[in-house]
Amino acid sequence: MSETPASTPDRAELSCYTASLVAYLEPGASDIKDRLARSVRLSVRTDSPDGGLAFSHHARVDIDDRGRGLAYRGAQDWEAARTALDAESALHGRVLAVGNTRHLPWSPMYGTVGTPHWVVVSRHAEGQWSVSDAFEALTPHGSQTPYAGILDDRELRGALTPLGHAAPQAVSRDRHALGEEAALPPYTGYRWLELDAAPRPAAPEGTWVHGLLPALRHVADQVCADPEALARYADDIWTAARHQRFRLASVPGAQEASAAWGALPQAVRFGIASAERGRFRAGAVEKAFAQVIAMVEQLEAAEAAGAAEPQHAGARQGGAGRDV
Template sequence: MTAPDPRFAGLSCYTANLAGYRAGEFADTPDRFADSVRVAVRTDLPEGQLAFSHHRVPLDRLPDGTRLAWATAPVDGVVESVDAELRRHGRVLVVTDNAALPWSPSAGGTAHAPHWLLVDDRRGDDWHVVDGFSGLLPAGEQEPYAGWLGTAGLLAAMTPPPAWRPEQDRRNALAFGFWMPPPAGGHPQWLVRTGSAGDEPELPGDWLLDEDAALEFLRDHVVAHPEAAGAHLDDLWAVAQHRTFRYRHLGDDGAVRAWADLPRALRFAVESARRGRPRSALVRTTFDHLRHLERDRSTTPAPAAERPPRQTL
């Protein structure tokens, strides 16, 4: 059994628990995750919708040549399948609904959100789970957690709502940094370790991979559509959290503070716009400050082999 790894505190629920999964076996996980961080945004979706890629390398691919792949089954087949994966590899990532997790401030509410959870032990009808995620949710502060869930509680948490919102579907499909949509069907889902090479990583659609261009686009998008940007506050929070993780890892406190300001500024701007008082200057100033900061630090581009081979269907 493990505990939440403080090195990954503040990352999204996908990344924090994926990092926890990998760190149990691969010591270079913090380096790999810090190096993977990027800001890329899809620009061709209708009605002002956006999609984000947070990783320049496909994180489903593990250093030993194996990879993680989606799995699904009706509820009556979940226990046997998850237990088999747990016995094979000592841990398994399962997809849950954050509103069904007892330690979440959203528990019992209607703010459904997909949430990855690490299962690393079983004793009879009890499963040991680790959740490295921490963050401020609309319902309150969520802290990292480790403890036991009964089978009924685990199955309840893994049972998805009738549908995720479109932006949540895109987050699920892009959790590893590249387009890898989960299976359809509305059944519980988890991740299995496989030796299969899988498809080449892709980003369907039109994407801004240059980070300065992506930040400029996001600045202009939020200025032009501040209320619509509210649907993407969680995505923009993840952009900032991944960047602060990277700079914490590099020991750059000034950059950490600058990126930590982004979610607060954007939430204030969105809420002000809803009250009829847009904060365009605040949005421009915040994004431009980050653009200058990134130029000064001149982050190293990914090797050509690690970039997606194509960006359109």
Template sequence: MRTDSTMPTGVGLSCYTENLAGYLSARTPGSTDLLARSVRLAVDPATGAFSHHDRALNNLPGGRRLAYRGAIDAESALAGIDAELAEHGRVLVIADSGSLPWLTGSADDHAPHLLLVDGLGPDGHRHVVDGFTALFSNGSQDPFAGSVSDEELKDMLAFPHGLSPVHRTRNALAFGFPVAPPAYETYQWLVEERGTTKEELPGGPWLTGVAALEESARLLLADMDGDGSRGLLEDIWAAAQHHIFRDAHLLTAGTELSSAELQTVRSSTAKWRELPRVLRFAANSARRGRPRPSLVTGAFATLAELEAAAVPLHAVHGHRARASRPVRTRSHTMQGG
């Protein structure tokens, strides 16, 4: 592995969306604004699934979209990745977050993580960019840019036992609306193809706005009472990152806000930033046999109140808050918050 002298500057998004932003920046005009306007939390109470965007971010200009591809062996995967790289100059690949060489310490979990491959390094190896940064309970991850060998890339991309049901759901909904999984999960990447992903969520009803936050609290408390296998803390952490990014974009987009509006957005940002820490404390207390459900319900209640005040600002000041439009499902529509 050879590291570049300068590192990429991330924008603070989740492990899926951070490097998707890098891909879209060279492919979709106004992609930063598009990402900020897309932020919306929708929750399916029946399955505990989360959708973080109100449009299909894999839909590209010209009637094209990003779609998953998979291979059962590493050589076929590298060939497919190289073909996409030759045609489009960049390709998103799905890596194991716990196998990244630039990870300090250890990740909290082995999970799918998007990386951007954008060319060849000076040594002929593939050049990889990872703008994602995060703190974990046992370490941290900083942004990376550099060239990696075939063997290093194979190690990063290997999911020899496939994905868990939770991770499979996250992959399918990583772009906001369902994208079909690949036939093989051992090695995965994304390609551009003709077509458009429908902006319809499966089943339903899905909850948005204040109702989604209330449901998130209920699901999280149920998960804490059980074995924690649904990994809801990670979903809520991703939601927090996206909403912080949404608020920051509003504050830096040249929009004129009143003093009261500025305070509303800053208060929303502060509560989203604080939420993962509060919930991890509550989760650790529950593991020690001292559950603190009021911490969870109180944190979400406060956030719901601030979000109810902040969301209209994004709609009024150019952020078309499609979360206020019906959330389409395959069976019916429901009015979101």
């Protein structure tokens, strides 16, 4: 495995899914970061088939002007997977592949915890692959920094080692990683995503809470008094906070709201740690959620007032004209 420094043009707060999704789409869509920021939302499904809650953090941004979008693919044996990766790379120049953090040497979870992790792969030379991972974060397992390097067939096979199975929350994250529900191939095989004719968007199944404030309040109601639920959805709350901070980076006057979102995962981790010590500090979690909710309310009120002001001005001008 050879390695070269990975450039980081910005420090956008994205998840492992969206960081690699942006890296995959950017060669053909230079405005993808702005499009993703505009697409950020929060919706929560209350009756997920995987059990508990399911989270959707953004609308789909992968559909191109020809109506093609990404879809999961899988293969049970490595030779079939390698052939498919090679074909997709030859066709589109790159492919999104699903790695396994337990087998990614640059991951802070290397050798310990296995969870799905997207990387961008392309054929480098015979028997060699260029692999990049744009994700950057300080995680509970340690620091993840961007990676770019060359892996041979054996090393790539290891990096994409099938998980075998995943926790319900990880399955739910996989299922909604593109923004809306997608069919998943078995976790017992190698997995990747291919660009294909995008299906017509279907009405979301199940019962959803849409809108940032309603969804945020619903999550708070579920986790603030329940340390087990707090631990179960800690990664989803962390992901929501990162995407909201990414969205707010271009919103004037949103620094306090961004800071409140940044403090929320810290409070969640503190609450989990206090529960593990046998004394759950629910108050810290409740306070952090309340601060975020208050900041979102202020921003939404300011945005609503700003949108209404030109209309009022226009009405006043129109009235003056009629008086004349």
